[in-house]
Amino acid sequence: MPALPTNLARVGAIYKFRARIPTDLLRFYHPKREITESLRTKSLSEARRLLPAVQLKYQQEWANLRAAATDGFTDLTLNDAGIAYVVAMVEHESLAGDEAIRSAGHYDIEEIREYRERLADSINTLRDAAAIRDLALIRPAVEEYLRLKKLNPVGRPEDFDRLALAYLHGAIRTNETLLARMRGDPVPISSAPPPPPNRALPAIPAHPSTLSGGAGNGTSLYSLFEYWRDAVPGRPQRTIDDFEKRVRAFDALTKHKPAERLLKADFVAYRDARLKEVSPATVEKDLSFLKAIMQFAFDSDKLPANPAAGIKVAKNEMDSTRRDLEVEDINTLLASRIYTQSHRPRAGGGEAAAWLPLMALYSGARLEELCQLTLADIKTEARIPHLRILDLKDEKADKQIKRLKNVGSRREIPIAQKLIDHGFLDYVRYLRQQKQTWLFPELKPDPKYGRRGASWGKWWGRWRTALEVGGREKCYHAFRHVFKSACRASGVGEDIHDAITGHCTNHIGRDYGKFPLEALKPGIDLVAYPELKFTWVWTPPQSK
Structure with missing residues (x-):
């Protein structure tokens, strides 16, 4: 089989654009290290035709990022003078900041003792890294410091490694000096900062730039x-x-x-x-x-430590046990006037009152993901009807129209056969005949955050409480947990139901590629609730 062109990959039956993010741009995409974008085709010839446009798009995006990243920056040549300048600047600012706080009398003895312990641990960590030349520990701090100082490093990768190593040794010296001060040893600060190696570089400020609100007040x-x-x-x-x-x-x-x-x-x-x-x-x-x-x-080197790290909140074991919606609760909700009498409360967003609970029950999707669906997001590919969960921005108005929780939330969800049996595709066809845009046109975005599900969520809380399905743990999001439990009970693999729900995991193996619809469809159709007593089928308004 001939090799695929550069940046073209096949995942399942679908061809995708795939490229490593350039090293100098990784910080803009953290924690991702590569970009993938579906070409939405199973045809190799079609994928070859589409690939150049996608390659050009990302080349332009990376060029724009590089231009923006260096806007207003000063080039710093990574020779001996340039490296010495950066290290001296870091050391001077750290010690000057400590001196300003100390001179203003803002330390107390308890803080001093805690700093002694923290600094000793930091020095040991830095020395271990220096001993084995582990520059991965210090590299992010160096990059962030250069960005904060608007310095654009110019040199080879090995020159940047020399800078990182010098920065690491400087950090050890600085922390040892700070520790000596915390122990009461007299360690004066230099009277003047070192000069820059050339006129194009900014002079080191006499007082640390991270201190705000006047000398000695510290960082708010x-x-x-x-x-x-x-x-x-x-x-x-x-x-x-x-x-x-x-x-x-x-x-x-x-x-x-x-x-x-x-x-x-x-x-x-x-x-x-x-x-x-x-x-x-x-x-x-x-x-x-x-x-x-x-x-x-x-x-970002703005604080010597994070004292908030590691603080836990003790929980009562009984309180931490989630009490999801029970079968009796769901049967109560599905036996309401919404389904038995075609009641469509205005606050419930018309047909949204009927469909949103069912869609969550058979997809595990989040409320806002479903509320912001448009008819264009209801697609059929390889004879599989599905929902496209995507974010969307109006570039002209610079306004986010649809927003997702995280990158992993972007996905395609096959429409469960149960939803189709309840008339979901008939509902979609009806809306298209009515020339609608949104799947739930009666839902309106809230004025502050633009969330289409905000008002509906409040109505749902009132509605279920009136039906005596109360308790914060039985909110709309509980359907998501019910769906996950039903997947496990029905024998759906964890990787499949994670892909359906857009659930991020820590498994490295799942970071590459997505499951094709053909793999997800059998899984979502396996999900069943045998104890539910529900036979409702949607009918268009004119037939009611």
Whole structure:
């Protein structure tokens, strides 16, 4: 069999574009290391025809990223002078920052003792890496530091390795100096920073650029939140608002303590205070936001450590046992007026009130994934009707129309035969005859975040509570867990139902390629609920 052209791969029966991400652009795609895009064809000749356009698209995308990455940057030649300049700058800023905090009297003895322990551990880790020349540990920090300083490294890969090794040795020296200060040894800071090796490079500031709000005040937690927020363009506004809410609450509790002075005890105090107000699951979520911000700051060399790391939330074993929807609950929901009397409450989005529970029951899809489906997302390929779960952006208006939880959520889901038996494809044909665009046209996006399922989710909570199917654990998302349980009970392989639900796993072997529809269809049709008493079939409005 002849070899396939470069960047062309066959996954199952479908041909795909596949390419490794250039090393200098990996940070823009983290944690991905390669790009795949379906060419949506089983024909080799058609795939060959489509491939050049996709190759050109990514070549242009990478050229644009490189141009944006170097906009306003200054070239730094990775010779001996350039490397010495970067290392001296890092050492000076770290020691000057410590001196500013110390001079302002912002350290207390408990913090000093905790820093001694942290620094000793850091030094051991760095020395181990230096001993075996493990530059993978330090390389991300070097890249991020150069980006923050708007320096564009110019040189060969081996020159960058020399910089990384020098940076590693500089980090060891700096931490040892800081540890000596924490032990009370007199270690003065140099009176003036070293000069740049040429006029094109920026001079090292007399005070560390990471300290804000005046000399000695330290870095505010809110500024670290802003740094995290701005690091990735296009973060969902709802995610940003959730993070900001937790940061402001924590900041108020610690009385705006500088981030460099935050201790593990501060995060423990926050955890314990929140546990008096909300459930352990909510506290765990709150802490995850704070941990993410602190870890990102630590990874970016803005903090010497992440004191929030490793803090756990104790849970009652009984509380942590999920109480999903039971068969009796589902039978109650499916015996409601929605199905027996064709009741279509306005707040329930018309036909969405009937279809969304059934679609979740036979696909395990998330609420917003289903609410934002358009008729164009209902496709048939190889005689298999399926849903396309995709994100969508209006480039002209720079507005996200459809958004997914993560990259792994993009997928194609075969439409279960049970849904077809209930009349789903008849419903789709009816909408197309009516010249509709959305699968559920009566659902409207909320004005703040643009989520089409937000109002419906609130209505669903009221509706099921009225039917005495109450409890937070029996929310719409519970259908997703019911579907996963039904897959296991029906003998559907874990890899298949993970692919159907868009569930990300830690298994490396599943990172490459996706299952073709032909592999997913038998699995989704196996899913059954033998104890359900439900024979409803959708009929168009004019026939009711």
